[in-house]
Amino acid sequence: MKITVINGVQNKGCTFHMKDMFLDAVGKEHEAVEYHLPYNMPSFCSGCKACFYKDITACPHREYTVPIWESIKESDVIVITSPVYVLRATGQVKALLDHYASKFMVHSPDKELFFKKAVIITNSAGAGLKNVIRDIGTSLDWWGVAKRYSISQKLFETRWEKVSDKRKKSIEKQCLRITKKIEKPVKKPRLKIRLLFRIVKIMHKMLNKSFAKKGEPETADYQHWKNAGWLDGDKPWK
Numbered sequence: 001m002k003i004t005v006i007n008g009v010q011n012k013g014c015t016f017h018m019k020d021m022f023l024d025a026v027g028k029e030h031e032a033v034e035y036h037l038p039y040n041m042p043s044f045c046s047g048c049k050a051c052f053y054k055d056i057t058a059c060p061h062r063e064y065t066v067p068i069w070e071s072i073k074e075s076d077v078i079v080i081t082s083p084v085y086v087l088r089a090t091g092q093v094k095a096l097l098d099h100y101a102s103k104f105m106v107h108s109p110d111k112e113l114f115f116k117k118a119v120i121i122t123n124s125a126g127a128g129l130k131n132v133i134r135d136i137g138t139s140l141d142w143w144g145v146a147k148r149y150s151i152s153q154k155l156f157e158t159r160w161e162k163v164s165d166k167r168k169k170s171i172e173k174q175c176l177r178i179t180k181k182i183e184k185p186v187k188k189p190r191l192k193i194r195l196l197f198r199i200v201k202i203m204h205k206m207l208n209k210s211f212a213k214k215g216e217p218e219t220a221d222y223q224h225w226k227n228a229g230w231l232d233g234d235k236p237w238k
């Protein structure tokens with residue numbers, strides 16, 4: 001398996017160690033490509049919307065965003081990590097995710113994403129884990145990611161060396177459980193993704209009809225769906 005890891009912080013703290021525990025559980029025979037935020041993507045979305053009108057190759061920050069997206073597309077598994085910062089995911093994770101808004105299913109999703117597995121790894125001193133899973137999971141869902149899992153732990157500590165063996169064992173257990181799940185091949189995405197796909201398909205057909213009535217041209221998103229054959233009954237999966 002190829003794994004793309006997006007580290008939501010650069011320091012080698014608790015999040016880094018949890019990610020290493022996960023990669024150890026997966027096994028060294030699998031190739032992991034790691035990105036570190038903000039080093040590998042230091043920019044905020046400028047709001048130019050070039051990705052909506054064309055694609056992410058038109059993004060002013062394409063030197064950062066395109067290689068990470070290409071790595072995601074080539075991977076079997078996407079890992080995104082983030083500790084809890086002020087009850088949310090880190091700002092650098094959000095800054096990266098903003099750059100991939102055009103990959104949302106309502107816009108121009110990539111068919112490869114419907115076969116990906118994703119793992120969110122998070123921890124906190126005590127609160128906010130669910131919010132981080134929601135912050136990152138929202139993008140994973142709207143990208144069409146087939147299966148997503150999370151490894152999360154309240155540490156009640158801020159230094160890894162001080163984290164209790166009991167909590168480290170709990171993380172290890174979660175890593176082993178998720179590893180077994182991601183080894184299974186994906187035939188089609190989970191129900192939520194299949195439902196979103198159907199709803200978006202109907203939405204595009206309706207919107208395009210109303211635009212056509214007003215004499216407006218087809219949108220880039222509509223053309224993406226049309227060219228993929230998804231408006232004529234084709235689906236990315238069998």
Ligand SMILES: Cc1cc2nc3c(=O)[nH]c(=O)nc-3n(C[C@H](O)[C@H](O)[C@H](O)COP(=O)(O)O)c2cc1C
Nearest residue numbers: 013014015016083084085086087124125126127158
């Ligand atoms: C800026 C900042 C904000 C934080 N906000 C929270 C928080 O809202 N809730 C919480 O339980 N812990 C919070 N923490 C603690 C971290 O989530 C916790 O120490 C985590 O293990 C840090 O991960 P790291 O060691 O990989 O940097 C915060 C830490 C920082 C630096």
